[in-house]
Amino acid sequence: MTHLAEPETAVPRWIALWPALMLGLFFLVPFGIMLSVSVAHRVEGGFFEPGFEWASYIRFLTPFFGRVLAVSLGISLAAAAICVVLAFPFTVFLATMSRTVQTRVLVVLLSVLSLSEVIIGFSLSTLLSQTAGIGNLFAAIGLIDAPRAYTPSLFALLTGLCYLGFPFAVLVLYAPVSRLDPEIVEAARVMGASAARAFFGVVVPLQRGALTGAFILIFVFTLGSYLLPQLLGRPEHWTLSVHITDQAIYQANLPFAAAMSVFLMLVALALVGLASLAGRDRGAA
């Protein structure tokens, strides 16, 4: 019975060794090193030496860090809320279109989503600038007296984050929304519900889990924005991501940067966990 020796699966078991090695070495090990650096002792004006102290974590209790955290969270929360509110009807409408239309819209969204933050920042600061921006348009139609710049400002930064987050929001919502049975909405309409009532009374409750999940994912996504706060905002709008890089590269304080990074990771992991929980109960409502 030589057939017993025949392989039963298409790939051997050891095939997992290679991805495990790569991800372990280049993803888990860096995290381990980062953890150890976050409790290392900082040597003034240079590097760090191995040690175990909570000094970098204790700096979280300073007003500086509290302000950074409040700004980061506040800006990202606002951007995530705006993105979901705009993206949800967009996705619901998109899902009713033909495949050709859907494909074209998805191409535009993916192209915008993949644009480097630096390009988005540059494009928006041009659009909001004095010489080439919408100020000219407003002045031309008489809304304002003379062209003006709208950047850098909190408004510009929020616009940028929404620009970044909107395509992402649509793509996150796209899968659950497109699985929604259109007959459910039709049933509500046949029973006499208005379009708005069918939307808010049937579609929104059915997608509550997906909406919560999307909100959290976009929140985490915009939390990671690094260039936009520098290009479109003022220094007081710098987010945690900017400060982590600033500490690591310009202030040469790797332990504090690592500690902030660990903190940000815990926040993000907790939120992503919540998002997947929220996504799981979709349809149950």
Add this chain to the structure above:
Amino acid sequence: MTRGLKLAYICVLLALLLAPLIVVTGVSLNGAQSLRFPPQDLSLRWYGALFHDREWLVPLMNSLIIASCAAALAVAIAAPLALYAWERGGLVARLLTGLGLAPFALPPVISALGFMIFWMTVGGYGQIWATIVSHGVFLVTLPLVTISLGLKATDRALIEAARVMGADRLTVLRTVIGPLLLPYVVSGYAFAFVLSLNEYIIAYMVAGFTVETLPIKIFNALRYGYTPILGVVSVIFAALAALVFGLIGRFGNLPRLMGAERVRDE
């Protein structure tokens, strides 16, 4: 709500997304070194300048080398992982899949700092291959998702049939699974390529001062004032992304790749 209104809503938002790109395209056509919109004395001279100026050519080449190698590495890690998870399931497969999805779910600055400290510790900080490996590992998520989708759509009976006919593992992989997965592998590669090309923070923290990529170059150039050449680079990047995703949309099923299950064919 009527179909027309729905379409109008979609078009307005798409127009808002495209507005900055239109302005940037206009700006890139300025003849003089100024940012004017509408552009004055139209000229394509800044497009020529990009491809003649060493200052921009070197970062362009760096970006292309990094993106093509890193995307290949990402696929090379993701493909066996997806195959393993597809066949076995179980704790190891779930853990590895989670590990493959994690880099993308976290704010990228975390991975960037992790890579930076890692390469400083083991050597390699400031080298182009360190950026390639970092990008490759960071972007594993994309081919992992596309290839897993492809495997989910693969009929196991085909593999069974091939095996009954006496094909060994390698033959099944080469003649059955390989061709079926190819479109998903290609789109995974394309996604990773485009994202690596546009990635800033990891490239910056791993080797930003020695290996300048295009996004890093743009950011550095922004500090010395705006020139139309920045518009040129933005236009090329946007066009490249549109081309890649357009091709995937043309030859693949983009709605399906994004997770849709019911789409009307027309």
